[in-house]
Amino acid sequence: MNAAIDLGNTFAKIGWFENEHLVEAQYKIPFEALTDVLTSRIPKQAIVSSTSRDTQPYADLLYRLKASVLQLTPVLPVPIGKKYDTPQTLGADRLAAAVGATVLFPNENCLVIDMGTCITYDWVSADAFFHGGIISPGFRMRFQAMHTFTKRLPLIDISEAQHLASLPLIGKSTRTAMESGVINGLLAEVDGFVERYHKEYGKCRVLLCGGDAPFFESRLKNRIFAAPNLVLMGLNRILLYNVNVQNA
DSSP states (O other), X not given: OEEEEEEOSSOEEXXXXXXXXXXXXXXXXOHHHHHHXXXXXXXXXXXXXXXSSOOHHHHHHHXXXXXXXXXXXXXXXXXXXXXXXXXXXXXXXXXXXXXXXHHHSTTSOEEEEEESSEEEEEEEOTTSEEEEEEXXXXXXXXXXXXXXXXXXXXXXXXXXXXXXXXXXXSOSSHHHHHHHHXXXXXXXXXXXXXXXXXXXXOXXXXXXXXXXXXXXXXXXXXXXXXXXXXXXXXXXXXXXXXXXXXXX
């Protein structure tokens, strides 16, 4: 099988594919365990992507294991165009998610919302061009910022906030006021941006992915397609695209 390997800020995840079909996805793999995972299940072909870590050590490992390996860099050919002023600074996760959107909804406008450390909103047009979008502070970052820059505000553990079904606009304590501000603020932000994209750029599919997506998907007003494996699907498509180019 082929392996699409995404190195996140905290964990790694791997999508195992047979051609275009996702057979299995492994999540929250500690980086110290990734070598054992790949050694015990050697892929035929692999692609490694990261926004924060060096991919070369893992590529070297896979080379030693006789796998064919690609690293997602700004110069690697991809099956979509880039209408972005600084393509060399474009995060690999944003690009892979955009490609994944074209896998799920070819020939349709797509708005990809990735709720990770930061929240990104990226527009992919029906003619398969990445146009860019918005980068906003993520769930954890907002709680951390209030604690870091305001001495008397506590640091709220996101795992404790995630159990909350909803929050009133009037918080009755400092903690509930902070939770309301972050959660209701994020919901209002996402709904507001989606409405603006629809209004200014026309009909589109809205896809939601990223580590914090499950908490928000059922709470958002707009019709949104949950795509937890979007980045992995995009990485696999990029891998197959390059293999086909090499074999042409």
